[in-house]
Amino acid sequence: MHRCLLCGRDLSRTSFRDALYSDDPLCSSCRSAWVKKTLKMRFCGVPLESPYLYSDAFSAALIQYKECGDEALKDIFLYPFRDRIRFRYRGYTLVPMPSTQAKREERGFDHVRCMFACTGLPVQDLFVRQGQGDQKKRTRTQRSLVLEEIALMPDMQIPDKVLLIDDTVTTGSTLKAALALLADKGVKLRIYTVSANRRWYKLPFAKRNDIIE
Ligand SMILES: [Zn+2]
Numbered sequence: 001m002h003r004c005l006l007c008g009r010d011l012s013r014t015s016f017r018d019a020l021y022s023d024d025p026l027c028s029s030c031r032s033a034w035v036k037k038t039l040k041m042r043f044c045g046v047p048l049e050s051p052y053l054y055s056d057a058f059s060a061a062l063i064q065y066k067e068c069g070d071e072a073l074k075d076i077f078l079y080p081f082r083d084r085i086r087f088r089y090r091g092y093t094l095v096p097m098p099s100t101q102a103k104r105e106e107r108g109f110d111h112v113r114c115m116f117a118c119t120g121l122p123v124q125d126l127f128v129r130q131g132q133g134d135q136k137k138r139t140r141t142q143r144s145l146v147l148e149e150i151a152l153m154p155d156m157q158i159p160d161k162v163l164l165i166d167d168t169v170t171t172g173s174t175l176k177a178a179l180a181l182l183a184d185k186g187v188k189l190r191i192y193t194v195s196a197n198r199r200w201y202k203l204p205f206a207k208r209n210d211i212i213e
Helices: 016-020 028-033 056-066 071-075 079-088 101-107 111-119 140-148 173-182 198-202
Strands: 036-043 046-053 093-096 127-129 150-152 161-169 188-196
Touching: 036 173, 036 198, 046 198, 056 071, 056 161, 071 111, 079 111, 093 111, 111 161, 150 173, 161 173, 173 188, 188 198
Parallel strands: 046 188, 093 161, 161 188
Antiparallel strands: 036 046, 127 150
16 A cells, blocks of 8 residues: 555545556645746855745655654655656756755654655765754854855865755855855856745846845
């Protein structure tokens, strides 16, 4: 039997769509509870793409996955987009935004890397996070200090084409730090986040292409 990984419903019984596409690890009602809303913008000049709004339902699933250590949920996030990502970013190496060593050890897995594993694209770690703090608990000013908290791993071969990946884009401060660290390396850059904070969608279209904060 095939059960929805979030609600546990038997996928062969819920709907025609679920019976037909039952390799989706989520049932259609759990899948549609997330707000699919494509965001495309240029972040510090680099094209950024994200398929989901960071809504309450999305956030709850993400917390269950990363904070409760429910590794089985790794494929639910990008399942509908995996083929498209593989095709669109062929030739790119995926580079995850890093968690602190302490967080990674606590979870027992690298949650961003695992979310993108279903795309089949190569993944390489380039960054380490040096800070110990929890980003959520910080104020906005403190978050901007993240700039000094990620660093390039020493002696790494940097790929020609890098797709920076993360679970969500909130303030964008970590991504900004990553872009700054790769700025003089002659790398072709793209960004893909699984979700994006509401604030980015609210920006007028013209501004979306010129995020330099
Ligand atoms: Zn479900």
